[in-house]
Amino acid sequence: xxxxxxxxxxxxxxxxxxxxxxxxxxxxxxxxxxxxxxxxxxxxxxxxxxxxxxxxxxxxx
Amino acid sequence: xxxxxxxxxxxxxxxxxxxxxxxxxxxxxxxxxxxxxxxxxxxxxxxxxxxxxxxxxxxxxxxxxxxxxxxxxxxxxxxxxxxxxxxxxxxxxxxxxxxxxxxxxxxxxxxxxxxxxxxxxxxxxxxxxxxxxxxxxxxxxxxxxxxxxxxxxxxxxxxxxxxxxxxxxxxxxxxxxxxxxxxxxxxxxxxxxxxxxxxxxxxxxxxxxxxxxxxxxxxxxxxxxxxxxxxxxxxxxxxxxxxxxxxxxxxxxxxxxxxxxxxxxxxxxxxxxxxxxxxxxxxxxxxxxxxxxxxxxxxxxxxxxxxxxxxxxxxxxxxxxxxxxxxxxxxxxxxxxxxxxxxxxxxxxxxxxxxxxxxxxxxxxxxxxxxxxxxxxxxxxxxxxxxxxxxxxxxxxxxxxxxxxxxxxxxxxxxxxxxxxxxxxxxxxxxxxxxxxxxxxxxxxxxxxxxxxxxxxxxxxxxxxxxxxxxxxxxxxxxxxxxxxxxxxxxxxxxxxxxxxxxxxxxxxxxxxxxxxxxxxxxxxxxxxxxxxxxxxxxxxxxxxxxxxxxxxxxxxxxxxxxxxxxxxxxxxxxxxxxxxxxx
Numbered sequence: 001x002x003x004x005x006x007x008x009x010x011x012x013x014x015x016x017x018x019x020x021x022x023x024x025x026x027x028x029x030x031x032x033x034x035x036x037x038x039x040x041x042x043x044x045x046x047x048x049x050x051x052x053x054x055x056x057x058x059x060x061x
Numbered sequence: 062x063x064x065x066x067x068x069x070x071x072x073x074x075x076x077x078x079x080x081x082x083x084x085x086x087x088x089x090x091x092x093x094x095x096x097x098x099x100x101x102x103x104x105x106x107x108x109x110x111x112x113x114x115x116x117x118x119x120x121x122x123x124x125x126x127x128x129x130x131x132x133x134x135x136x137x138x139x140x141x142x143x144x145x146x147x148x149x150x151x152x153x154x155x156x157x158x159x160x161x162x163x164x165x166x167x168x169x170x171x172x173x174x175x176x177x178x179x180x181x182x183x184x185x186x187x188x189x190x191x192x193x194x195x196x197x198x199x200x201x202x203x204x205x206x207x208x209x210x211x212x213x214x215x216x217x218x219x220x221x222x223x224x225x226x227x228x229x230x231x232x233x234x235x236x237x238x239x240x241x242x243x244x245x246x247x248x249x250x251x252x253x254x255x256x257x258x259x260x261x262x263x264x265x266x267x268x269x270x271x272x273x274x275x276x277x278x279x280x281x282x283x284x285x286x287x288x289x290x291x292x293x294x295x296x297x298x299x300x301x302x303x304x305x306x307x308x309x310x311x312x313x314x315x316x317x318x319x320x321x322x323x324x325x326x327x328x329x330x331x332x333x334x335x336x337x338x339x340x341x342x343x344x345x346x347x348x349x350x351x352x353x354x355x356x357x358x359x360x361x362x363x364x365x366x367x368x369x370x371x372x373x374x375x376x377x378x379x380x381x382x383x384x385x386x387x388x389x390x391x392x393x394x395x396x397x398x399x400x401x402x403x404x405x406x407x408x409x410x411x412x413x414x415x416x417x418x419x420x421x422x423x424x425x426x427x428x429x430x431x432x433x434x435x436x437x438x439x440x441x442x443x444x445x446x447x448x449x450x451x452x453x454x455x456x457x458x459x460x461x462x463x464x465x466x467x468x469x470x471x472x473x474x475x476x477x478x479x480x481x482x483x484x485x486x487x488x489x490x491x492x493x494x495x496x497x498x499x500x501x502x503x504x505x506x507x508x509x510x511x512x513x514x515x516x517x518x519x520x521x522x523x524x525x526x527x528x529x530x531x532x533x534x535x536x537x538x539x540x541x542x543x544x545x546x547x548x549x550x551x552x553x554x555x556x557x558x559x560x561x562x563x564x565x566x567x568x569x570x571x572x573x574x575x576x577x578x579x580x581x582x583x584x585x586x587x588x589x590x591x592x593x594x595x596x597x598x599x600x601x602x603x604x605x606x607x608x609x610x611x612x613x614x615x616x617x618x619x620x621x622x623x624x625x626x627x628x629x630x631x632x633x634x635x636x637x638x639x640x641x642x643x644x645x
Contacts, residue, residue, distance in 0.1 A: 001154065001155075003154060004150065004151075004154035004155055007147070007150045007154075011143075011147050011150075011397065014143075015390065015393050018140070018371045018378065018389070019378070019386050019389065019390060022370065022371055022372060022378060022379070025370050025371060026366060026370050028333075028336070030329070031329055031333060032329070032330075032332070032333025032334075032336060032337070033329050033332045033333055033336075034336060034366065034369055034370060036136055036369060036370045036371060037136070037139075037332055037369060037438075040139050040140070040142070040143050040438075041435060043143050043146075043147070044142070044143065044146055044431040044434060044435060045431070047146055047147060047149065047150055047427055047431060048424070048427050048428050048431050050150065051149075051150070051153060051423065051424045051427045052424055054153065054154065054420070055420045055421060055423075055424050058416075058417070058420060059417060059420075
């Protein structure tokens with residue numbers, strides 16, 4: 001359940017950024033790729049990482 | 062635009078669809094004869110099941126709608142991808158395990174397990190029906206968009222073709238699609254999107270898509286006259302006098318000065334180069350007078366950096382209005398909560414018996430779906446600059462992008478998407494007709510039927526649903542299919558999620574609370590959508606301003622409303638009998 005809240009925080013944080021400070025998303029720190037794209041791909045990767053962690057944690061029990 | 066059909070494309074398409082359908086029937090028969098074996102072991106390999114998850118979840122809407130939205134509006138389509146994937150986290154972490162502990166296999170069973178109530182059955186059957194119909198609309202609209210460029214038929218003909226084909230399949234043979242067919246569809250979809258992405262990166266970015274004629278940037282007007290005739294720029298539409306294909310790059314980044322093409326690019330280079338390019342997108346403006354309806358498509362020069370940030374589709378984000386922001390927040394909440402509330406996704410979760418294998422297959426599913434969504438970003442951006450877009454239909458972006466590479470690829474991509482539509486539509490029609498025949502007519506109305514009558518009642522319901530789906534598919538033509546799927550998620554999340562979550566985590570939940578939450582959540586979200594500005598404008602043809610609802614996506618209000626209704630009604634009614642009584 002803790003993992004779920006981690007993701008809620010990431011997802012909510014990103015959507016909050018889109019709603020409140022969309023100007024920040026044009027920032028381009030990653031070799032010319034802007035924050036909007038990087039964060040989106042990051043969220044997709046994060047979902048996968050958390051799912052794997054969850055799977056391993058449950059299997060370890 | 063009018064589209065030419067190609068004999069080769071039609072042949073590949075027909076062969077592919079026939080092969081998948083044939084395989085589906087063959088595997089279905091084989092499975093039936095080995096039913097005992099399957100029931101005894103239930104051992105579908107977790108990897109196969111995981112890809113099958115992707116095959117199930119990645120409907121035509123994901124593929125066509127998201128690509129189209131990115132191609133026409135930039136980044137915002139990717140926000141749908143993020144939301145669709147996030148929903149799996151809710152399904153995996155919150156809903157799946159406790160519901161598995163209930164030892165039930167379907168959504169209605171799970172909700173009804175504790176109470177065995179006719180009221181719950183009726184509420185859940187109706188909500189299943191409504192969600193199914195709303196999920197059917199985008200599939201039918203997507204089918205029309207696939208058929209148009211492939212066979213050169215109008216949109217309505219494509220919708221009718223799918224509707225008749227699927228209804229026939231369901232009525233004559235029943236639904237025999239299996240995990241293996243979903244596995245084949247899912248893996249082919251991801252594989253061919255990968256191939257397309259590789260081709261896009263290899264082509265790089267080209268000024269005017271490297272083709273003459275596309276540099277002409279004057280507005281184009283399409284008129285549908287009151288007598289039904291179609292004019293382009295004031296003259297009758299023919300194959301020689303038609304709207305021009307759009308979607309081009311006007312200028313490449315400075316470091317490519319003097320060149321007309323960047324040559325092959327690496328994935329991140331591609332995004333960076335696109336951000337520094339200048340792109341021509343086309344805006345549409347509708348105008349009605351006594352002659353008919355005119356739509357003017359005008360070129361707009363935009364910086365790549367502006368297209369790759371939020372706000373292109375969700376105009377409310379950039380206009381800064383509160384309603385616009387709430388609309389967006391509402392949609393993102395519905396996508397997050399919706400996946401775990403879709404009855405057919407929950408059912409799929411239980412095809413693997415063992416809990417560890419179920420978790421593993423979900424991880425594989427998330428991986429495949431995640432990769433697919435990253436690929437669709439490239440597909441959408443590739444289509445945006447392909448010079449092949451039809452300005453009248455956003456949903457056609459992905460097939461037309463494939464066509465800009467080769468007719469064969471186009472036929473294969475269309476065939477994969479089309480079989481996905483067929484599979485999803487027959488599944489939904491089966492689920493809907495089951496809800497009508499089994500739940501509503503038999504259990505709720507108490508009509509006793511023989512086996513034969515039950516089958517006939519289900520088939521009649523399937524025909525009825527097929528007709529409804531065709532009518533709605535034609536009516537909703539002008540909507541982007543992802544947008545329509547967003548509505549289905551809104552209704553599913555509003556009607557089902559509160560009941561599901563509270564039943565699992567709040568012992569005080571009562572039967573009346575569940576019935577009230579499902580009914581109110583469904584009625585409120587459905588009513589809200591029917592009274593929203595988007596429906597007023599694009600379905601009824603009325604002014605946006607006449608709509609009473611402040612924004613179009615209901616989830617932000619109706620999901621909490623469902624929880625509230627459930628809590629209040631549960632507290633007002635006697636608590637349920639202690640769990641131990643029901644344990645046996």
